[in-house]
Amino acid sequence: MKVLLIEDDRALAEALGEALGDAGLLVETAGTGGDGDYLLRTERYDAVVLDLGLPDGDGTRWLAQWREDAIDLPVLVLTARERWSDKAAGFSAGADDYVTKPFETAEVLFRLHALVRRSHGHAHPVLSAGPLSYDTHTGSVTLAGRPVSLTAQETRLLAYLMHAAPRVVSRSELAEHVYDRDHEPDSNVIDVQISRLRRKLGGERIETRRGQGYRLVAVEGEGA
Structure with a gap:
């Protein structure tokens, strides 16, 4: 899962980004609404974590503009504002959920996972x-029922395929959502990692659609 964190408090952004990264997420950060707006319009993300108190305009203003422009990915708002009227303004602008500062990192993580699952049509935390x-x-x-040992990158790749299933996912979509924008792989790297997943999970579980991409298949039995 690839997340854009828009937060002007550098210490908080670094701490939260590191904690989310340790939990397996890819996190890219922006310190202003303008920088976040640029990244959101030029890169692909699965969710946004948005602070409201930004130096170049309230987060609700940026959020309302994104929704007006049909940017519909999940947005989790961070705020130190506790008044219901402030929260209502955020929801009216298009927020999907709220976390009030100070917060537990685990709560942010759980809420992000829930938002992304639901955006793909999944209600249960286990896919x-x-x-x-x-x-x-x-x-x-x-x-x-038996644990499978995967690398962090293999886990991110499989997680994205499971969220998207049964839809076919192109190589370019995988590159945009699973890999850091500064280290996006070529198609051969993705093919190699898909091959490793097949060896661990069973070759029939990940179907290749020539010229289209990959699709996770629900196959009964334990696989190879």
Whole structure:
């Protein structure tokens, strides 16, 4: 999952970004609404974490503009404002959820995972495709009830395929959502990592659609 964090408090942004990164998310940061706006319009993200008190305009103003321009990815608002009227203004602008400062990093993580799941049509925190399961809270993967050891990058790749299933996901979409924009891989790198996932999960679980991309398939049995 690739997240854009828009927060002008550098210490808070670094601490939160590091904590979310340790939990397996890819986090890119912006210190102003303008910088965040540019990234949001030029890159692909799965969710935005937005502070309201930005130096170049209230976060609700930026959010309202994004919604007006049909930018519809989930937005989690961070705010030190506790009044209901302030929260109501954020929801009216298009916020999907709120966290009030000070907050626990775990709460931000859980809320982000829930927003992204729901944006893909999943209500339960554990995503499944046949006997293959991915726990969005813990980042753990099991096959027929047994844990599967994956690298961080393999886990991010599989998680995106599971969120998108049964839709076919192109290589370019995987590159945009699973890899850092400064280290986006070529198609061969993605092919290699897909091959590694197939060896660990069973080759039939990830289907290649020539000229289109990859699709996760719900196959019964334990796989290879």
